[in-house]
Amino acid sequence: MTKLYPGATGDWEAVIGLEIHAQVISEAKLFSSSATTFGAEPNTQVSFVCSAQPGMLPVINEECVRQAVRTGLAMGCEINLRSIFDRKNYFYADLPQGYQISQFKDPIVGEGEIAIELSDGSTKIIGVERLHLEQDAGKSMHDQHPTMTYVDLNRSGVALMEIVSKPDMSTPEEAAEYFKKIRSLVRYARTCDGNMDQGSMRADVNVSVRRPGEELGTRTETKNVNSIRYVMQVVESEIRRQIDLIEDGGTVDQETRLFEVATGTTRTMRSKEEAHDYRYFPDPDLLPLEFSQEFVDELAAEMPELADAKKERFIADLHITPYNASVLVAEKENADYFETLLAVTVDKTGKPVSELGKLVSNWITSDLFGALKKLGKTISENPVSVENAAELLNLQVEGTISGRIAKEVFENMLESGKSPETIVDEKGLKQVSDTGAIEAMIDEILSVNADKVEEYRGGKDKLYGFFVGQVMKQTGGKANPQVVNQLLKPKLDG
Amino acid sequence: MTDLTKLTLSEARDALHKGDISSVEITQAHISAINEAKELNCFIEVTSDKAMDMAKAADETIKSGNAKGMTGIPIGMKDLYCTKGVHSQTCSHILDGFKPEYESTVSQNLWDDGAVMLGKTNMDEFAMGSSNENSYYGPVKNPWRAKGSDKNTVPGGSSGGSSAAVAADIAIATTGTDTGGSIRQPASFTGLVGLKPTYGRCSRWGMIAFASSLDQAGTLTKTVRDAAIMMESMAGYDPKDSTSTNIAVPNYEAALNGDIRGLKVGIPSEYRVDGMPEEIENLWKQGKEWLKSAGAEIVDISLPHTKYALPTYYIVAPAECSSNLARYDGVKYGLRVTGDSLDDMYKKTRAAGFGDEVKRRILIGTYVLSAGYYDAYYLKAQKIRTLIANDFKTAYQKCDVILTPTAPSAAFNLGEKVSDPLAMYLNDVFTVPASLAGLPGISVPAGLSAEGLPLGLQLIGQAFGEEQLLNVADVLEGAASFNYKPTKWWGE
Amino acid sequence: MSVDKETVAKIANLARIEVSEDELESTVGELNNILDWVEQLSEVDTDGVEAMTSVVDASLPRREDKVTDGGYRDQVLKNAPQSEHGFFAVPKVIE
Ligand SMILES: [Mg+2]
């Protein structure tokens, strides 16, 4: 069911499509051999080729081709064994060639489908139209000089994958989930770092509105939106703006807009160019890009495990809850952390992964994430080492401390940075598993509370918890709950 | 030695290797000849000091016994080749002051083999033209004049400075570039051998692009043997050019064995165009006879789409040029005319920097690629280009090489066609089809017109069939024994 | 097909070449001469013919993913009409 937006004159629905530009992870640029590192001094990662000096020619970087194929595979798209590079012609200060080498009619990757999960628990399929390889432009800086724009070509020629969706989305949430999903895929596939602050991933957001079931309205394209939250804001504000505009008797212009972070809305670009006419034609400096199915198959065989497959494996093999699995795979770092911690815990405890999965995943998703959230830190800034975290879990598994004590120890670890063993030793938190000592304690409690014992035996089951509580109280919470259970139950039952 | 500037490349090479002459001597002789021939306007920059340094180094190489064919040979480089720290501006105002920080692969290959650079030769701006009248540095005068006339003729184009320089004996050989005939037609107009190899044979890296799918480096030399020696040095696979072909470069000179017995020479009926002067027709017949007498078999062939080659070319080449020349925008190099906005700066710079013919082609190219016209013009032309290439493939099932005239006329007078672009375009009617098909072609001087101006015959070879092509050209050259030289009227 | 002044002005703008009113007039004539002449191509039957993308009968060569170029800013900027603080400098652009 497509979501409806009420207007003054009736309901509307929105049609949303995303063109995501994802920077390819590669050492060198797409058609030249200069570096792609972020943040270098201006124009230091520029060759004669990527500054479009006369007579310079492009030669394609094979890793960029592989990365595009890997991404296509990750998205479950058709891979085209023959594709063509075209020139997209336009003038701009940071486009040194006067054209961008891109792919127009015959892209390297064709159609596919992406499933997104929505907050109401439903799943929606969003079509992928294509993925093509193209050059990034340089960077223009308009605020460095009163009358000049400064141009840095470091980014000029860096490989981008443009991933074009079908106009299958109809709400800000869908757009956001789709963007997140693509980001997750490229990060799992290790083809783009997904780093939005550095511009490694940005979306052109196409929005139009129409009366339900009617023909497509005129769309606007808001360029270079570089966060998931902004994508939602763009969609929201564009839907509202367009509905209001049309209902006030106006018409939507097909135009390029800019997102303004300060207001959370979009505005028309001041430098209104004449209608674009990119005059695409096959780049005569390049030949058709061709590779064999074997080339694709090899890349497919060595593909890293993607989020969906990981989630299924976590549930099936590690016996962790679907909820925990979803939480863990949502961000690649979290899944990676989980698997690392699990492996170290396996080493320490000597127990199989199937037995530890649940413990480790619970600890991460509740204890660790809770703590990180409080500290305002991400998993990569986690103050507790994997070694210490595994030891903490190990202490629980071997029964040295209880789950409750473990929480206390962990808090202490975060504060002091000490190892869990040290903390347990220093604070004398070792769990009491000595059956003789506990048995003596139980006997004493039963005799002191003979009346309660009678009540219990008379059918008041609830009192069982009272006796456990007494044992815990006397041991300062350190009694091994299992041992307590084993001894208490038969004695109470007589 | 009498006059060192009269030597052919192979004669100079032999004399250099024997130690009869030095590169310094022969280079010095050519620099003097250049200075004397200033009014021909062949060179737009003479690199005398560099030349003398290179000549000295070449003499050392020769002494050490490591000389190659080009070692110590003073040559001119077309201004279209990027030569490090030296004027490289395709004779366009828009590249005003541009001196590249890099060396083109072809020129580097020549320097690696010890060739000596005399300077940069004049050309039609961005290689667009057939008379060298579209240069920012003024027209080149052909050393050849009609019998009894003092009127200047054009040296052909776009490699007009290169052709005139060799014809006037102020360079032993020169590089040219050929997009639709820019080596072969000037060779025909100046009594030289002009070789355009197969597309992909020479690297285009560092050659300032006009039309990327057509541009090829080539040679303007006094003899076919000279072309073979020079091409061997220039050619080769270059990983920096994606359209360069990875095939080993043969010893072209060794292919000149004079034996063409049994070879099939195709005569395309479609090259008999309306209004072709009788003397051209006769020369073509004569060429056929020469090859026949040498033992070749003459076969009639058909290249049915020949007629459409020129209009196809005048869509494809401008389309590519409109895009290739977009980089000249006043930002990174060359001319900048200030404007009150970025776009204004672009427009003023490009208006001032490009000449009329270049602008014309940029506009045509922009138009044929623009929305709504792409299919009717550009796509259509690229389909016809396929048909033209297929014509040749079919023809080569019946023959080994193809013989045609090089140009539909001898050199015309300076200024005669400048105001009529279409008439100018027709100069390339015989050279353009091979360019569109990427095939090698060579123009061999074969006779004189009634007015006493040189006329050439063109041989078109199969892809990477330069050895065979050169061998036939050598035989044709021998039979024609074109021993004429222009009467020297300059520098008196 | 033929072009008029308006079309030529539009093309000239796309190509970023300033053309004066006078030039516009003569350019229309020149371009139409050429376009009339290339019109003859329409008589060729090209149904089912593949458009040529390259005369070279090969597929695209690929290079290794290695940084072997760049890092010479001075040379890149050397021919620039205007550069400041390591940047190319152009008239201010308002987005
Ligand atoms: Mg876009």
Ligand SMILES: [Zn+2]
């Ligand atoms: Zn894009």
